[in-house]
Amino acid sequence: MQKLGVNDKEFVKEVTPRSEDFSQWYLDLVLKTELMDYAPVKGCMAIRPYGYAIWENMQRLLDKRIKATGHKNAYFPLFIPESLLQKEAEHVEGFAPEVAMVTHGGNEKLAERLVVRPTSEAIICSMYAKWIQSWRDLPVLINQWCNVVRWEKNTRPFLRTSEFLWQEGHTVHSTDEEAEEETLKMLGVYKDFVENELAVPVISGLKTEKEKFAGALRTYSIEALMADGKALQAGTSHNLGQHFAKVFDIQFLDKDKQLKFAWQTSWGVSTRLIGAVIMVHGDDRGLRLPPQIAPIQVMVVPIITKKKKEEVLDRARNLLSDFGDTLRIEMDDREEYSPGWKFNEWEMKGVPLRLEVGPRDLEQGGVSAVRRDTGEKMFIADGELPLLLPSLLVDIQENLFRQARDFREKNTSRVDSYDQLKETIQEKRGFVRAFWCGEGRCEEEIKNETKATIRCIPFPEGDQETGLCCFCGKQHSKMVYFARAY
RNA sequence: CGGGGCGUAGCGCAGUUUGGCAGCGCACUUGGUUUGGGACCAAGGGGUCGCCGGUUCAAAUCCGGCCGCCCCGACCA
Missing domain, CATH: 3.40.50.800 (Anticodon-binding domain)
Incomplete structure (x- = not known):
């Protein structure tokens, strides 16, 4: 050689330069490279063959990992009776504002409205309740590849669309420990997949109470940094605890002859990852796709x-x-x-x-x-x-x-004071590491003033460093990642 | 849901102020010459001017209503 x-x-300038207007660059690019096109319904897009081929490659590589960890694929219905979605209080509160409803079948009004799934916990749990009787039925390790609909106010190709494609894993376990292990295992699978196949480095960690999935006990996520300095949640893994098991009555008779509620997890990544690849690797000449x-x-x-x-x-x-x-x-x-x-x-x-x-x-x-x-x-x-x-x-x-x-690395800053946090988020953007006491009130006020949210509480490496909360000054606070996010 | 912008050929736009043949560039079709960083010549095809109503001899243009999309916020994978 x-x-x-x-x-x-x-x-040749067909695409707005990235440095000039990141948002316009992104939109020009997804259209000109024929990844997608706008469809007649607000927030809906056609994924064109070149874009879909990327998704197929992602599916193939991730599906292999999902199966290698013992999961099997299945398919659950698109429609969820409204009453099922309403069973879990936090879940319905989180999703009700953005669900699409079917009210009519043909010309006849339905006796019960049907929710077009925004996520499938409700419908899947209603099925699991029928399938699980004994500890011998556990664990249930099922994944599905499908579309979901969330009636978003503000949409953007791939990053936030009214309908999107994803996979959602839904597992059931006999113990708390096993569910937590599964939750972390799948987060690790996501990190491995996103870093090695998409060439996108991610930070993994725990979501705060405020940012966790509606209905979950705990949510973990992987967070990536886009080239404009904004963060993107690239995947989530939830430990659902017994929240859904209790309202959907998923019980099993354990080895000790006791009837127990099951422990569950759910986890997903979506076509949003295509947006991440574009915004992490793309340059003024266009896309740069990982081989x-x-x-x-x-x-x-x-x-x-x-x-x-x-x-x-x-x-x-x-x-x-x-x-x-x-x-x-x-x-x-x-x-x-x-x-x-x-x-x-x-x-x-x-x-x-x-x-x-x-x-x-x-x-x-x-x-x-x-x-x-x-x-x-x-x-x-x-x-x-x-x-x-x-x-x-x-x-x-x-x-x-x-x-x-x-x-x-260049766009990750470490700050010790709130003034520094504000200034860094404003001037430099990127990830900002700072101590936080764990109080929702501090988190909320920081968000209101800086528009930065806590992306995650990273997993401790060795002896975990603690310090004074950057907002309220409380001792023994944990180091977390702040950023403005998509 | 608040603020702003925009709907005219597949795409990007001009035309709207001051009503009077619906245009331009790219793309597309055909033929020819080309081909090492977005080639050139020639001849063509393509329109419910977002929708509904009103004013007028005449509406892309004026008036009223509606719909949709994009951007910025608040909410979210």
Whole structure:
């Protein structure tokens, strides 16, 4: 391999530069790269093939992990009788403002309104109550991939849509300890998946009472930092305790002949992760997709000229047949577009690696390659391709993660006073580490004034440091992460 | 739900102030010449001007009502 420098030419401006207007950049990008399009109903989007392919790759990689930890997939109904949703007090209070209701079937008014699921605890628990009698029926480890609907006031493609796709795991256990273990195990699965497949580094920890899931005993989350300095909750795992078991009557006869309420968990990640990938890795030229989830990992652009057309196309086709079994490799041999147009197009669409095959490359017995993550150009001799292509993709994947982690480190601040907290959130954004006493009142006032929320209380590393609450000054406060969030 | 912006060809827009043939760029179709960082020439196709009503000889344009989308807030994966 011969390095040929870095491509730093300015690209054609179809997308608002990220530095100029992050929000507009994001919207331009998701539309221009054909990830999605707006649908006729507010907050609803069509996920186009290129966007859906990313989701399919995410599904495949996460589903494998979910199954490897002993879970099985199932499917539960879209409609939930209103009375079921209302059983758990906190749950209904949290979700009632944003549920869509079906009131009619055909022309007839329904006897009971049906909620279009905003999440499936209620319907699943009503089924679990029928399926669980004995300790021998436990644990129940079920996941489902589906759509849910939440009537949001403010929507944004992928980050917050009225309908979105996700997976939700719902498990039932015989003890508190086992449920807690499951909750943490799945949070760990999410962290592993998001960091290794999406190349997005995350902080994991416990949510505060105020931020926890409606109906949960405890919520844990993984939190990522976007390139504009705002945080995004990338996944949640809830220990539901016995809250739902008690109202849905999920009881089992234990080994000690006692009738007991079961312990439950639920956990989910959604198509929001596509938004995270865009906002963490994207740049002024467009998307930068991690190879693990990129619909196209390698795009071959044949440089077609009048004289050498067939030779060039033959070589390009050979590349597809040589590597088509091991890589997601495609060729853009459209003759109505110039090579330059294609370079920009596939860079905007975030394809990790581009191979150019032209008359010059044929003469030299190799291909030109350009990395999307660095813009680096190189010449690769034909014989080196089988080893270099996979290793370049690994390298790109790791580099994207490293860049994102470095960005997060640079944008994580440690503050000791409330004034510093306010100033940092205002000026620098990013994650801000500060001590917090655990009081909802402090949390609330900080949020009202700074718009920053406690993203999570991180898991203690070694001897946990404590200090004075940055707001009220109380001793033995814990270190938490603050940030403005999506 | 509050504040702001916008609805005219697939996309981006002009035209609305001062009523008078519905336009421009890109995209699309056909033919030709091209092709190593968004090629060029020529000829074409495409419209319920968001919807309903009113004023008028005449409405994209004026008036009234409604609907939708986007952005910023408050609420949320």
